[in-house]
Amino acid sequence: MDMVSIVMTTYNGEKYLEEQIDSILKSSYINFKLYIVDDGSSDSTMEILGRYKSKYPDKLNVEQNKTNLGVTLNYLNAIVKTGTDYVMFCDQDDVWKKDKIAKTLKKMRQMEAQFGKDLPIAVFTDANVVDSNLGLINKSFFQSGRLNPRLTDLNHLLMENKIIGCTLMINQAVRKVLQSNALPERARLHDGWIGLIAASMGKIGFVKEPTLLYRQHGANVVGNQSFFSYVLNRVGNIKSQKDSLHALYRQAEEFASLYGDLIDRDKLDIILRFSKLDQEGFIKRRISIIKYAYLKSGFIRNIGLMIIV
Numbered sequence: 001m002d003m004v005s006i007v008m009t010t011y012n013g014e015k016y017l018e019e020q021i022d023s024i025l026k027s028s029y030i031n032f033k034l035y036i037v038d039d040g041s042s043d044s045t046m047e048i049l050g051r052y053k054s055k056y057p058d059k060l061n062v063e064q065n066k067t068n069l070g071v072t073l074n075y076l077n078a079i080v081k082t083g084t085d086y087v088m089f090c091d092q093d094d095v096w097k098k099d100k101i102a103k104t105l106k107k108m109r110q111m112e113a114q115f116g117k118d119l120p121i122a123v124f125t126d127a128n129v130v131d132s133n134l135g136l137i138n139k140s141f142f143q144s145g146r147l148n149p150r151l152t153d154l155n156h157l158l159m160e161n162k163i164i165g166c167t168l169m170i171n172q173a174v175r176k177v178l179q180s181n182a183l184p185e186r187a188r189l190h191d192g193w194i195g196l197i198a199a200s201m202g203k204i205g206f207v208k209e210p211t212l213l214y215r216q217h218g219a220n221v222v223g224n225q226s227f228f229s230y231v232l233n234r235v236g237n238i239k240s241q242k243d244s245l246h247a248l249y250r251q252a253e254e255f256a257s258l259y260g261d262l263i264d265r266d267k268l269d270i271i272l273r274f275s276k277l278d279q280e281g282f283i284k285r286r287i288s289i290i291k292y293a294y295l296k297s298g299f300i301r302n303i304g305l306m307i308i309v
Helices: 017-025 045-055 071-080 100-115 141-145 154-159 172-179 190-201 227-236 238-262 265-275 282-291 299-308
Strands: 004-010 032-038 060-064 086-090 121-130 136-138 169-171 203-215
Touching (some): 004 017, 004 071, 017 045, 032 045, 071 172, 071 190, 086 172, 100 121, 100 169, 100 203, 136 141, 154 238, 154 265, 172 190, 190 238, 238 299, 282 299
Parallel strands (some): 004 032, 121 203
16 A cells, blocks of 8 residues: 655644644545644644644654745645655645545556656645635635636646645655755745646646535635635736736746756746746737737636736
8 A cells, every 4th residue: 555645834723733633634545644844833733743743653743844934845845855655735724535545546546557657747636615614615616716627737837826735646756856956946836836847747637526625714825715806806906916927937937947957848948938928028928828828717817817917
């Protein structure tokens, strides 16, 4: 039975942490180990983790960073330290369904059987969106946000990440890419960075069944937005949207710099062309976005993109 590493990062997560860990420990697939890295919590998070470590010494490994790394670097730094064939990502405040590991691993094995274990592969799933008390908000994360989880080709992911990090599993080939060079400084989020690795060098798989309860509360670092909230936020924050686009260009630039020698020329050209969009003129930039499908999900999102870009 394949060993699965589950990487959880924590930061002042005392409120929901026990419920999350308990749900993982009830998994139907039992050959896993939970690697928890705390990013300098000042609440009772480390005390809670200490109790679980004492009770389940064979299931939990707990560390605390000497300095705060931030969520993205904390995840990526933890991932490169793992040594198993498969790695899953885990937030501190959700609830996993019992068959989450088994369903995701099944899809991963199917893809490895088709494409080989040496190819970087990432698998993600849908999630039930719930409130702080686990009341159902929407049965589908993607339906709620009107995102298309099938648009995971490189061109689309450069502009809009579709991957929910807390549902993600990667194989060791993805980790080896991360280990091949320094960790990024301009990665916007760990799941988006992993998505770019798999899209540019390997394959991405999707499981349409929700495998966890994705909890929404006031302290979420990244959460689910309804489509209506998304539109209102974009209309009211044009400058921040322009800043986000420029951050995507710089992310692509760094990605090409770190892994350019591992990527096929055609894929590398897609990344480099995207990274230089801000150097093109008003009309040419918009033509390039349409021509090369650097697009988002849905008509309204792409109309907005054409306005702010």
